[in-house]
Amino acid sequence: MTDIILETRDLTKHYGGVHALTGANFILRKGEHVAIMGDNGAGKSTFVRQITGVEQRTRGEIIFNGSAVSFETPMDARKAGIETVFQSLALADELDVPDNLFLGRELVKVNLGPFSILDYKAMRERTMMALEKTGVKIPNIRNKIRNMSGGQRQCVAIARTATFHSKLTIMDEPTAALGVQETAQVENIVRTLKEAGEPLILISHNMRQVFDLVDRVVVFRRGRICANLDIKNEDVTGEDVVAYITGAKTQAGYEDAA
Amino acid sequence: MADHNSHGTGGLVFDSKKRAWPNEMNVLLALLLMIGLFELLGALTMGQSFLFDSDGRFDTIFNEARLKIIILQVSIIGIIAIGSTQVIISGGIDLSPGSIVGLTAMIAMSFAQTAMVNGNPNPKAIFGESWMDLPVIIPILVALGVGLLAGFVNGALIAYTKIPPFIATLGMMVAARGAAKWWSKGNPISFPTDQFSSIGNGLNGWAPVIIFVGLAVLFHLILKYTVYGKHTYAIGSNEDAARMSGIKVNRHKVLVYTIAGMLAGLSAIVLASKNLTAQAGMGVMYELDAIAMTVIGGISLAGGRGSLVGTVLGALIFGVIISGFTFLRLDAYYQEMVKGFIIVAAVVLDQWRQRRAGSKV
Ligand SMILES: Nc1ncnc2c1ncn2[C@@H]1O[C@H](COP(=O)(O)OP(=O)(O)OP(=O)(O)O)[C@@H](O)[C@H]1O
Numbered sequence: 085m086t087d088i089i090l091e092t093r094d095l096t097k098h099y100g101g102v103h104a105l106t107g108a109n110f111i112l113r114k115g116e117h118v119a120i121m122g123d124n125g126a127g128k129s130t131f132v133r134q135i136t137g138v139e140q141r142t143r144g145e146i147i148f149n150g151s152a153v154s155f156e157t158p159m160d161a162r163k164a165g166i167e168t169v170f171q172s173l174a175l176a177d178e179l180d181v182p183d184n185l186f187l188g189r190e191l192v193k194v195n196l197g198p199f200s201i202l203d204y205k206a207m208r209e210r211t212m213m214a215l216e217k218t219g220v221k222i223p224n225i226r227n228k229i230r231n232m233s234g235g236q237r238q239c240v241a242i243a244r245t246a247t248f249h250s251k252l253t254i255m256d257e258p259t260a261a262l263g264v265q266e267t268a269q270v271e272n273i274v275r276t277l278k279e280a281g282e283p284l285i286l287i288s289h290n291m292r293q294v295f296d297l298v299d300r301v302v303v304f305r306r307g308r309i310c311a312n313l314d315i316k317n318e319d320v321t322g323e324d325v326v327a328y329i330t331g332a333k334t335q336a337g338y339e340d341a342a
Numbered sequence: 343m344a345d346h347n348s349h350g351t352g353g354l355v356f357d358s359k360k361r362a363w364p365n366e367m368n369v370l371l372a373l374l375l376m377i378g379l380f381e382l383l384g385a386l387t388m389g390q391s392f393l394f395d396s397d398g399r400f401d402t403i404f405n406e407a408r409l410k411i412i413i414l415q416v417s418i419i420g421i422i423a424i425g426s427t428q429v430i431i432s433g434g435i436d437l438s439p440g441s442i443v444g445l446t447a448m449i450a451m452s453f454a455q456t457a458m459v460n461g462n463p464n465p466k467a468i469f470g471e472s473w474m475d476l477p478v479i480i481p482i483l484v485a486l487g488v489g490l491l492a493g494f495v496n497g498a499l500i501a502y503t504k505i506p507p508f509i510a511t512l513g514m515m516v517a518a519r520g521a522a523k524w525w526s527k528g529n530p531i532s533f534p535t536d537q538f539s540s541i542g543n544g545l546n547g548w549a550p551v552i553i554f555v556g557l558a559v560l561f562h563l564i565l566k567y568t569v570y571g572k573h574t575y576a577i578g579s580n581e582d583a584a585r586m587s588g589i590k591v592n593r594h595k596v597l598v599y600t601i602a603g604m605l606a607g608l609s610a611i612v613l614a615s616k617n618l619t620a621q622a623g624m625g626v627m628y629e630l631d632a633i634a635m636t637v638i639g640g641i642s643l644a645g646g647r648g649s650l651v652g653t654v655l656g657a658l659i660f661g662v663i664i665s666g667f668t669f670l671r672l673d674a675y676y677q678e679m680v681k682g683f684i685i686v687a688a689v690v691l692d693q694w695r696q697r698r699a700g701s702k703v
């Protein structure tokens with residue numbers, strides 16, 4: 085066994101003529117927290133969608149927890165232990181908080197296949213526990229997502245990952261719509277994960293947040309990885325990262341991304 | 343319970359006693375309004391009451407005959423509307439149930455033939471003598487099977503070829519009607535067994551109502567309390583989110599349309615048995631009436647919203663309109679024009695509600 089939890093080799097996704105992601109070689113070690121940065125449209129979310137079974141890759145390999153995987157559906161990825169906060173949040177607007185937290189893996193009282201009877205009470209209780217664990221504050225969990233603010237929706241999506249035990253957590257811009265307090269809360273959730281030794285991929289445009297939270301920064305530019313920066317051990321500044329993002333600099337070994 | 347609901351923070355306090363005004367209440371009000379209108383018009387123009395026993399001909403409060411007619415005439419289409427409700431909540435539409443009724447009625451009736459008609463041998467038996475006087479369960483299973491198959495084809499086309507539901511079910515609508523005509527070269531099929539005819543006429547004629555209400559209650563519980571129901575709402579409210587959450591969206595859609603097809607098959611049994619005959623033209627336009635019932639009942643065509651309670655109320659509004667116009671001795675065309683107006687009004691109302699809800703965010 086190696087200490088690598090996730091590795092991608094030559095991971096590539098083309099949407100017709102759009103080369104959204106090309107030849108991504110990426111490694112995440114156990115317990116490690118890595119940030120992915122890059123401009124809008126750089127391919128960050130595309131990268132996440134290939135790993136989590138939302139879309140099928142054009143080519144390349146994904147090795148998760150020691151074995152090559154090919155998740156057909158997001159459910160397969162979740163079953164394997166990858167919990168994701170998608171940038172689109174993936175919430176059903178007409179349902180309430182417990183419904184959304186348990187969407188696709190409802191707790192049931194009586195198992196009758198598709199007609200299994202829902203255990204609403206247990207789901208409400210677990211929802212309250214998850215909200216407490218994450219410090220997320222929602223005035224009324226019976227409220228439909230449609231009637232919630234952008235920040236509250238994001239909180240629900242984040243609480244969803246905390247409801248279930250996972251081997252890898254991926255958050256795609258989890259604090260984009262959050263206020264100061266809520267952002268601090270999410271950052272605390274991330275720190276909790278770090279202490280628990282759970283690995284994380286964090287996509288963020290917030291330089292301060294990234295430097296506060298993670299061990300390593302991987303920069304995407306126009307669908308390619310153009311830098312891999314060990315910010316904990318090497319002398320890397322915010323300006324350096326910006327230079328890589330904008331293309332002013334390219335790291336040795338990633339010249340083909342220039 | 344109170345604990346779950348009053349997790350108020352950040353200055354927001356939630357009053358758990360203050361529930362949102364459910365949309366079904368609006369539909370109920372519309373129903374009462376409609377009844378009130380007919381009462382008023384009846385009193386003004388004829389001095390008669392619409393629903394109450396005004397002439398003392400019955401020794402009860404209500405005019406039971408009229409109540410029965412109202413519910414009875416919407417029961418058969420109401421069974422279809424139970425399926426349409428699920429389809430529309432899942433974000434789809436089904437134009438085929440009317441034709442499925444025609445086809446299923448023909449096939450089921452062929453398996454429900456009686457050997458002797460008034461002491462003479464059945465002149466029109468489809469499959470010959472050995473296929474007559476079968477136990478009633480056979481035509482019922484055949485009807486369910488035909489409906490299931492047609493619904494399954496709808497669902498599979500929609501889920502796996504990504505044809506819009508409107509087109510896929512339009513194709514089924516035309517094809518199933520053709521198959522219904524082909525089945526007996528356009529001839530009606532009559533002379534069912536007594537057992538079969540009791541489905542639509544039994545219990546003093548209340549059987550269709552009981553079947554409709556029973557199915558409505560069953561599917562109401564299924565939609566509210568099972569995984570199937572939850573996923574139906576989830577897919578209708580955000581299909582991508584449902585997929586990303588791990589719901590097997592395609593498989594679920596096949597199930598929804600299959601159930602709708604089976605309900606159309608059931609409706610065909612009740613209809614053919616009530617009329618004691620099956621004809622290829624049976625059920626024409628039923629799908630549109632069923633969709634109208636759901637829309638009037640507040641089921642959003644955008645998907646994800648509404649409930650079977652709404653559909654049942656919508657069906658009752660439908661029945662009240664039809665009976666009301668007959669009561670006022672107005673011609674059927676007025677009835678249809680008003681029906682059309684109400685359908686459009688219901689959709690406009692729904693879109694207006696949606697816009698208002700959307701702009702709050
Ligand atoms: N389904 C799709 N079909 C076609 N092009 C797509 C599709 N999804 C994404 N793209 C394109 O792929 C590129 C990368 O998109 P992606 O969403 O991965 O960007 P991102 O790095 O996450 O950006 P942001 O910071 O704005 O979230 C963009 O140019 C986008 O337009």
Ligand SMILES: [Mg+2]
Nearest residue numbers: 128129130171
């Ligand atoms: Mg993105």
